Amino acid sequence: MGKDKSNGTDAAVHNGVKQQPNRQMSTELYDISSKVMLIGDSGVGKTCLLVRFKDGAFLSGSFISTVGIDFRNKVVDVEGTKVKLQIWDTAGQERFRSITRAYYRDANEKSKEAVECSKIIFFLLQIWDTAGQERFRSVTHAYYRDAHALLLLYDVSNKASFDNIRAWLGEINEYAQEDVVIMLLGNKADMTSERVIRTEDGERLANEYNVAFMETSAKTGMNVDLAFMAVAKDLKMKKTRKPTDPKFSVTDYVNQEKQSVGCCSS
Numbered sequence: 001m002g003k004d005k006s007n008g009t010d011a012a013v014h015n016g017v018k019q020q021p022n023r024q025m026s027t028e029l030y031d032i033s034s035k036v037m038l039i040g041d042s043g044v045g046k047t048c049l050l051v052r053f054k055d056g057a058f059l060s061g062s063f064i065s066t067v068g069i070d071f072r073n074k075v076v077d078v079e080g081t082k083v084k085l086q087i088w089d090t091a092g093q094e095r096f097r098s099i100t101r102a103y104y105r106d107a108n109e110k111s112k113e114a115v116e117c118s119k120i121i122f123f124l125l126q127i128w129d130t131a132g133q134e135r136f137r138s139v140t141h142a143y144y145r146d147a148h149a150l151l152l153l154y155d156v157s158n159k160a161s162f163d164n165i166r167a168w169l170g171e172i173n174e175y176a177q178e179d180v181v182i183m184l185l186g187n188k189a190d191m192t193s194e195r196v197i198r199t200e201d202g203e204r205l206a207n208e209y210n211v212a213f214m215e216t217s218a219k220t221g222m223n224v225d226l227a228f229m230a231v232a233k234d235l236k237m238k239k240t241r242k243p244t245d246p247k248f249s250v251t252d253y254v255n256q257e258k259q260s261v262g263c264c265s266s
């Protein structure tokens, strides 16, 4: 085993491939990196979930719809392995749909400039909204492919956002890669009096599509860290698993770790 980490511990060398510590733009070291995408209808809470995970804060106040796409990085520690999550926050609005698909399959990190550039493309596309979208669709679908994980949100107080989940799962099936990790998240679980989708409705749909499920709240933080840590753990297990190691199941892990509404203050 080589030593290639600054603190001299044995390197994570697996199948002869040395996992080199990498540096992201800041000085933060990480061993492996993955791309996670937040998708779902406009207003379900994708941006708020990301801000809660990244900054531990809740964006209350007026709702500002995401234009196009953006991303944030966060490095988490999974049993001693530093996993960098590059989290892409997509715009739920229908008019951006054809372009955000572009990011389901994105080779690797995109620089901030590229994201700014994408916003210009979004604005241009808005001008050609109808005609343009169709013309770009074949190009943009190419990007769905390389996401390691897709967090698919609906809002438990908004029936349409839940009804649209099947369409989202159809898109994922068409454009994302075979072994992409999919997690169905029923967000805004704190809105008990406005709730219109029961927990069991979400569970049933997740079972039907064989994807992990839990309810979250970007407002209280319930299950937010778990959603991202489950993805990071899956990635770590995939990258470092020896043939003799048991297979890691995101669904089993989430089912054993998740909090349910009202069980514990979060």
Ligand SMILES: Nc1nc2c(ncn2[C@@H]2O[C@H](COP(=O)(O)OP(=O)(O)OP(=O)(O)O)[C@@H](O)[C@H]2O)c(=O)[nH]1
Binding pocket: 040, 041, 042, 043, 044, 045, 046, 047, 048, 049, 059, 060, 061, 062, 063, 064, 065, 066, 067, 090, 091, 092, 093, 187, 188, 189, 190, 191, 216, 217, 218, 219, 220
């Ligand atoms: N009560 C409650 N409100 C939330 C929660 N998450 C988001 N919200 C609110 O819902 C609204 C929309 O949240 P966003 O995160 O901006 O929604 P989005 O999915 O990013 O929307 P688009 O960017 O248009 O796709 C905001 O007013 C948030 O304050 C939550 O967990 N609980």
Ligand SMILES: [Mg+2]
Binding pocket: 046, 047, 048, 064, 065, 066, 089, 090, 091, 092
């Ligand atoms: Mg948003």
